[in-house]
Amino acid sequence: MPFDQLDLKRAIAGDERAMQRLWSQHAPHIDAVVRRLCGDPELAADISQEVWMQIFRALPSYRGDSQFGTWAHRIAVNRTLNALRKIRRIAKLEIDIEDDSAITENDSDRTFMAESIEQAMNRLSPGARAVFVLHDIEGYTHGEIGEELGITPGGSKSQLFKARAKLRTLLAHLVDDSPTAGKRKGHVAFV
Amino acid sequence: MSHLSEEQLDQIIAAERGREQEPLNDWRTIAARAREEGLIRESDSSGYRGSSQPWMQAAAAILILIGGIAIGRTTIGLPTVTQSAVNNVAAATPAPSQPTGATAPAASPSPVPASDASFASVDDAADALNRALRDYQRASQYIAATNALTKSPDSTAIYTARAAAFDKIVNATESALRTAPRDPVINQYYLATMGAQVATRQMASVGMRGF
Numbered sequence: 062m063p064f065d066q067l068d069l070k071r072a073i074a075g076d077e078r079a080m081q082r083l084w085s086q087h088a089p090h091i092d093a094v095v096r097r098l099c100g101d102p103e104l105a106a107d108i109s110q111e112v113w114m115q116i117f118r119a120l121p122s123y124r125g126d127s128q129f130g131t132w133a134h135r136i137a138v139n140r141t142l143n144a145l146r147k148i149r150r151i152a153k154l155e156i157d158i159e160d161d162s163a164i165t166e167n168d169s170d171r172t173f174m175a176e177s178i179e180q181a182m183n184r185l186s187p188g189a190r191a192v193f194v195l196h197d198i199e200g201y202t203h204g205e206i207g208e209e210l211g212i213t214p215g216g217s218k219s220q221l222f223k224a225r226a227k228l229r230t231l232l233a234h235l236v237d238d239s240p241t242a243g244k245r246k247g248h249v250a251f252v
Numbered sequence: 253m254s255h256l257s258e259e260q261l262d263q264i265i266a267a268e269r270g271r272e273q274e275p276l277n278d279w280r281t282i283a284a285r286a287r288e289e290g291l292i293r294e295s296d297s298s299g300y301r302g303s304s305q306p307w308m309q310a311a312a313a314i315l316i317l318i319g320g321i322a323i324g325r326t327t328i329g330l331p332t333v334t335q336s337a338v339n340n341v342a343a344a345t346p347a348p349s350q351p352t353g354a355t356a357p358a359a360s361p362s363p364v365p366a367s368d369a370s371f372a373s374v375d376d377a378a379d380a381l382n383r384a385l386r387d388y389q390r391a392s393q394y395i396a397a398t399n400a401l402t403k404s405p406d407s408t409a410i411y412t413a414r415a416a417a418f419d420k421i422v423n424a425t426e427s428a429l430r431t432a433p434r435d436p437v438i439n440q441y442y443l444a445t446m447g448a449q450v451a452t453r454q455m456a457s458v459g460m461r462g463f
Binding site: 074081089092109110198225230232 | 254255256257258260261264265267268269271272273274275276277279281282283285286289291292293
């Protein structure tokens with residue numbers, strides 16, 4: 062059921078059902094960006110709660126001049142990046158490509174490719190991952206990313222270049238001819 | 253070390269962009285936080301089972317019940333709302349100002365405010381209410397059996413509609429009873445509603461048989 066103006070008014074008034082409708086409709090996309098920016102699913106779940114509280118608190122300020130999803134998405138990105146800054150993740154040094162500290166997740170429902178890209182993104186530095194997620198997945202411009210992250214557009218481009226270069230290496234096994242990769246090649250549509 | 257091409261990476265990114273993901277939390281977790289912060293208003297929360305809800309239903313039920321009594325009396329020529337159940341209670345209760353069992357004539361109603369009705373205890377008042385309700389049921393049944401006015405298409409429709417309304421009240425009072433099974437007031441509402449429902453159905457069926 063689409064989230065309409067009446068639902069919005071009810072949600073602002075504290076109607077749980079209306080709030081749940083709003084959440085159900087937008088949580089998959091909002092939570093996805095939080096998850097991608099965080100990397101760590103547990104941390105992402107915590108930050109997602111904060112994001113949704115912020116969205117509900119800010120509901121009265123939603124003017125309707127943009128799509129609700131876009132408005133909420135902005136809040137999600139801002140809140141997530143702020144949270145990550147707080148825990149000094151953004152300031153961390155880039156993890157070496159050869160580092161094995163990637164966070165892995167055993168979720169049988171995930172496709173092999175989805176797992177691979179998540180693991181690869183987790184091997185990026187937090188800053189490079191944020192730039193990559195915002196630019197290549199969420200469609201932000203370098204100018205917008207610069208504003209969000211407090212860096213120059215040139216810095217954003219540079220981070221993206223590095224991120225993509227690493228990802229091309231980290232995801233190479235998807236097209237490798239090794240027996241292990243060969244078995245799983247069928248999962249990758251483009252090969 | 254091999255590399256993906258830029259195009260291949262773009263394809264992977266496009267697939268990732270379109271991938272559906274489950275929310276990171278369930279709604280209960282989010283709702284609990286929102287409730288904690290006062291963002292959810294309990295009275296508007298459908299998922300919340302507050303104790304006030306059945307009481308409100310019970311209150312609504314008794315209002316409808318008394319309204320139904322008033323409408324019924326109007327339609328069958330009995331004293332109207334000014335002599336509602338409260339007055340009947342006062343009339344049926346032995347009181348210095350009124351002889352026991354005396355009822356005011358329909359043509360000259362003399363309403364007695366509830367505050368004027370004197371009872372020795374809550375039990376006395378409850379007994380009086382029981383008697384009044386029994387009187388109402390007996391009177392309704394008597395009128396249904398004898399009054400020509402009940403044997404008209406209009407009155408049959410009215411009683412049928414009232415019976416349907418009583419079904420709703422019974423549902424509401426049953427819901428209230430599940431929350432407070434020992435509450436005497438709710439039990440009273442429930443029994444009274446059931447009695448009135450039976451009487452109304454009888455009246456409706458008498459009306460139908462008359463045609």
